[in-house]
Each structure stands twice: as structure tokens, then as C-alpha cells.
Amino acid sequence: MGHEYCGIVEEVGSAIKTVKPGQFVIGSFCISDNTCLNCQAGYQSGCQNLEFMSRAQAPFLRVPLADGTLVPTPELPSDDLLPSLLTISDVLGTGWFAADAANVKPGSTVAVVGDGAVGLLGVLSAKQMGAERIIAMSRHERRQQLAKEFGATDIVTERGDEGIARIKDLTNGIGADSVLECVGTEESMMQAILCTRPGGSIGYVGVPHGMKLDMWPVFFTLVRLHGGPAPVRRYLPDLIKLVWERKINPGKVFDLTLPLEQVAEG
Numbered sequence: 574m575g576h577e578y579c580g581i582v583e584e585v586g587s588a589i590k591t592v593k594p595g596q597f598v599i600g601s602f603c604i605s606d607n608t609c610l611n612c613q614a615g616y617q618s619g620c621q622n623l624e625f626m627s628r629a630q631a632p633f634l635r636v637p638l639a640d641g642t643l644v645p646t647p648e649l650p651s652d653d654l655l656p657s658l659l660t661i662s663d664v665l666g667t668g669w670f671a672a673d674a675a676n677v678k679p680g681s682t683v684a685v686v687g688d689g690a691v692g693l694l695g696v697l698s699a700k701q702m703g704a705e706r707i708i709a710m711s712r713h714e715r716r717q718q719l720a721k722e723f724g725a726t727d728i729v730t731e732r733g734d735e736g737i738a739r740i741k742d743l744t745n746g747i748g749a750d751s752v753l754e755c756v757g758t759e760e761s762m763m764q765a766i767l768c769t770r771p772g773g774s775i776g777y778v779g780v781p782h783g784m785k786l787d788m789w790p791v792f793f794t795l796v797r798l799h800g801g802p803a804p805v806r807r808y809l810p811d812l813i814k815l816v817w818e819r820k821i822n823p824g825k826v827f828d829l830t831l832p833l834e835q836v837a838e839g
């Protein structure tokens with residue numbers, strides 16, 4: 574958490590056409606013009622004028638390229654919707670992209686590696702996309718509960734070779750159609766790759782840390798890899814609608830609320 578934001582517009586620059594003071598808006602953690610060729614293709618996180626939002630834990634925030642970055646809600650939201658609306662800006666938008674990039678379709682078998690906020694909301698996203706079986710890999714009891722609430726049908730606590738074997742046991746011995754990688758280590762990436770069936774897809778959204786992928790074993794798995802920083806802007810209108818109509822409650826991932834003065838503690 575740190576670069577997601579939502580709030581009421583106080584003031585706009587003279588060039589801004591679509592965003593108006595008084596509106597409640599949500600933006601992506603990627604600043605985009607939403608007009609260049611990459612944005613038009615739905616990859617606003619690859620915008621030719623891309624910037625990353627930071628320092629959003631503040632009473633006021635300046636959002637560049639506001640017309641291309643912000644999407645208003647239909648009216649001012651009630652307070653109970655705020656946690657869920659905030660998740661759209663990053664953790665939900667990212668979990669959604671992981672599921673989309675992993676090609677989750679109605680009837681799919683899905684495995685989710687990682688049980689942080691993004692992984693849990695990847696479970697929620699896969700459920701919304703019609704996945705039939707969703708296997709959450711998690712060792713934390715509270716997160717397992719939330720994963721089940723969000724739509725997980727199976728929980729796998731094992732990792733490494735044992736985790737891969739458990740996923741294969743649950744998927745006719747071949748692996749899942751779609752795997753969401755929501756951690757970003759070499760171990761989690763290999764876990765994801767080896768849990769995917771030949772021809773299956775991996776959506777990877779874990780920010781890589783210390784990862785050096787050995788392509789030799791990967792080559793023979795016949796998997797598709799698609800990932801990176803999520804083009805949240807593409808999904809904002811649909812995700813706002815789902816929250817607004819109370820069809821999903823992603824705000825449940827928040828387990829602690831602190832005032833801004835205690836943001837460092839948070």
C-alpha cells in the first residue's frame with residue numbers, strides 16, 4: 574500500500590476537461606494520458622507519458638494527466654464503500670489484471686500463488702470471471718478464510734515440490750488452466766510456472782525482487798506468461814460499477830485503519 578488513492582476533487586488545471594471539482598474520483602497508480610497508442614490498446618501502464626503515483630498517503634494529492642487517469646463515481650459514495658473503492662486503485666485492479674492476463678474464463682481451473690491483498694483479490698477476480706475451481710495457496714488461517722469468502726474452492730498450504738504436487742492432484746495431474754503469480758520471487762514464479770498445464774497461462778503481477786529466471790526448465794512447460802504493472806485504468810469503470818452495485822466487497826482485505834499521523838507505523 575502506498576500509491577493508491579481516491580478522494581474528492583478540490584481544484585483542476587485549466588486544460589482539464591472531464592474531471593470537475595466536487596466529484597469523487599479514483600485513479601490508477603499509473604498516471605496515463607489514456608490517448609496514446611499503448612493506452613488505446615488497453616495498456617495504460619505502458620503509456621508513452623507514463624508516471625507512477627507516489628506519496629498518496631496525504632491529505633491532498635496532485636494528479637497529473639487527470640483526464641486520462643481519473644474516473645469519477647456516479648455520485649458521492651457512502652462511507653462504507655470507501656475501503657472497497659480504494660482497493661480499485663491498486664490491489665483490486667492488480668488482482669483483476671492477474672486473472673485477466675492468466676486468461677481466466679468461465680469454467681476455468683485457477684491457482685493463485687500468494688495470499689496478500691493482491692492474491693486474495695485475484696481470487697475474487699477469478700470468481701467474478703466465472704472460474705469453476707479456484708485453488709488458493711496460503712498458510713495463514715485468516716487469509717484462507719477470506720480467500721474462501723472471495724470464492725476459493727480449495728486451499729493448498731504446501732509450497733515448492735509438495736505444493737506443485739498438490740495442485741497437480743487437484744487438476745487431473747496436469748496443472749491449472751490459469752495461474753496468478755502475486756508474490757514476485759524466483760520461488761513463487763517457478764511455483765506458478767510448474768503449476769500451469771501445457772498451453773495454460775500465467776498472469777504475473779508480483780513486483781520481482783531478486784529474481785533470475787532459468788529459462789531451461791521454463792522452455793519445456795509450454796506456458797504463456799503475461800504480466801507487469803497492471804493497466805488499472807482499463808478496468809476502473811467496470812470495477813467501480815461492481816463496487817457501486819455492491820456485487821463485490823474487496824475492502825475486506827483491510828485489517829487495520831490508522832490516522833495519517835501514524836502512516837509510518839502503518
Ligand SMILES: [Zn+2]
Pocket residue numbers: 605606607608609610611612613617619620621622
Ligand atoms: Zn498513453
